Amino acid sequence: MSPLAVILTVSGYIAVLFLVAWLSGRRADNAGFFTGNRRTPWYMAALAMIGAAMSGVTFISVPGSVAADSFSYMQMVAGFTVGQxxxxxxxxPLFYxxxxxxxxxxxxxxxxxxxxxxxxxxxxxxxxxxxxxRVYVVxxxxxxxxxxxxxxxxxxNAVVTVALVWLYTQRGGVKSLIWTDTLKTxxxxxxLVLTIVFIARALDFGGTELIREVSASPMSQIFFFDNPASDRYxxxxxxxxxxxxxxxxxxxxxxxxxxxSCRTPRDAQRNIVLTAFCQIxxxxxxLVLGVLLYLYVDSRGLALPAKSDQLFSLVAVDGGLPAIVGIVFVLGLIxxxxxxxxxxxxxxxxxxTVDLLDGPARYDEQRLTRVRHRVHLLMAACMTLVILGVGYLADDNAINLFFRIVSYTYGPILGLFLFGILSRRRPRDRWVPFVALAGPVLSALLQYAAAERWGYRIGFxxxxYNALFVIAGLFLLSLGRRETEKS
Incomplete structure (x- = not known):
């Protein structure tokens, strides 16, 4: 697939994306940017959320991961469903x-x-x-x-990519994202479906043969109960x-x-439940695509790429398949x-704008719009710099690196909410940031000690553990205080 064909595919998608964003966000105010005016039909939110839960990391990394991890990711997806x-x-209900x-x-x-x-x-x-x-991978x-x-x-490359994202989101916010995420889905x-069809045809697989070959592959094993020390347990x-x-x-x-952004809590719940089952x-x-990619590489005698994240692009663009496969790959990725x-x-x-600047309470509508635009530009600049920095650290399968980051940075958030919802105790507010910082540090020390002293690998x-460290710290900060007392 030539660079010109890639450019034309990307340009066509971006043109459609900007048109959808403009049509959906041309009358958006600050409430439309932040919450979509809470008028989104639940089925539209569900369509949007199916795509919103996926990213370029999913698109690139999940198929390539099957050689090392088989279908073990489905064990995590089962957990995702319960979490949904x-x-x-x-x-x-709480947030509504x-x-x-x-x-x-x-x-x-x-x-x-x-x-x-x-x-x-x-x-x-x-x-x-x-x-x-996510953006770096793409x-x-x-x-x-x-x-x-x-x-x-x-x-x-990074500047152009982020600039285009900034342009199409600066006006409509959530009101536009519902429609653009639906387009993404x-x-x-x-x-994804078209790529599976074309690769199956190239391998001379009908529907029955496809199911039989994927099921017979050792890469299709889902459940791993044998080794509690393994990341795949x-x-x-x-x-x-x-x-x-x-x-x-x-x-x-x-x-x-x-x-x-849905009208009622009931609508939001319908959206989430439908999204959960579609995500499975x-x-x-x-994962099925991943097995087919490895079978195709083996049948054509192609050399495997240095990183599993490059497998999909190798086969789709340079694997000898019809040009349409490269086009749909680029379209899905972008x-x-x-x-x-x-x-x-x-x-x-x-x-x-809302949490750190307290914008809706401090500013009138016109001033809030100006502040929001400046913050939006600041976030775009910061994202560009971080993408360049991530390039020096992305030496692992991207999906694993992504979840490692999540394990450290989302732990304090999870701990704070769990403590707030499950208890009535009120910690000393001014010391909470120190506890939130201690959670990831103690988690990292525990992970290192478990691997070095006991040979146990702490995975997802x-x-x-991170959240539990934060909850323990919040409990200590609440000792000796009345439940309703604020600091």
């Missing part, structure tokens, strides 16, 4: 009852302004790092396909999936902005990236 139900029936714009306003009411801002700061850090990693592919052949440096799922991944989903969706401003099917298809980065930038802008369940 917890979010739907425990957190959604409080009528929050930002989720972290709950921490202000429960503990105080310092806790509120500490939670928001950890979210901003988490989302910025996670979004930058920028790396685009560097190979387009920017490299034309002699453009990687920093120019259609493009991503469509490209079922209970570690299942429990980790529950906790990661609650933290990354239920306590994540990015994901919950779309859910809370979509991720299973990604749609997942721009949408994920756009929703992250919108959520970062919302959290910074690290987020649980």
């Amino acid at each position: 139900l917890i979010v739907a029936f425990a957190l959604v 009852r409080l009528k929050v714009v930002s989720l972290y306003q709950y921490l202000d009411e429960r503990f105080g302004i310092v806790s509120h801002r500490a939670g928001a700061c950890f979210f901003i850090l988490s989302k910025m790092l996670g979004a930058a990693l 920028c790396a592919v685009m560097q190979l396909l387009v920017f490299g052949p034309y002699g453009w440096p990687f920093w120019a 259609l493009c991503l799922v469509g490209s 079922f209970w570690k991944m299942f429990v980790g999936g529950i906790v990661v989903l609650v933290a990354m969706t239920g306590l994540d401003q990015d994901m919950m902005q779309c859910n809370l 099917i979509v991720i299973l298809l990604f 749609s997942s990236t721009y949408s994920a980065a756009g929703s992250a930038m919108t959520a970062l802008t919302t959290s910074f 369940e690290l987020l649980v």
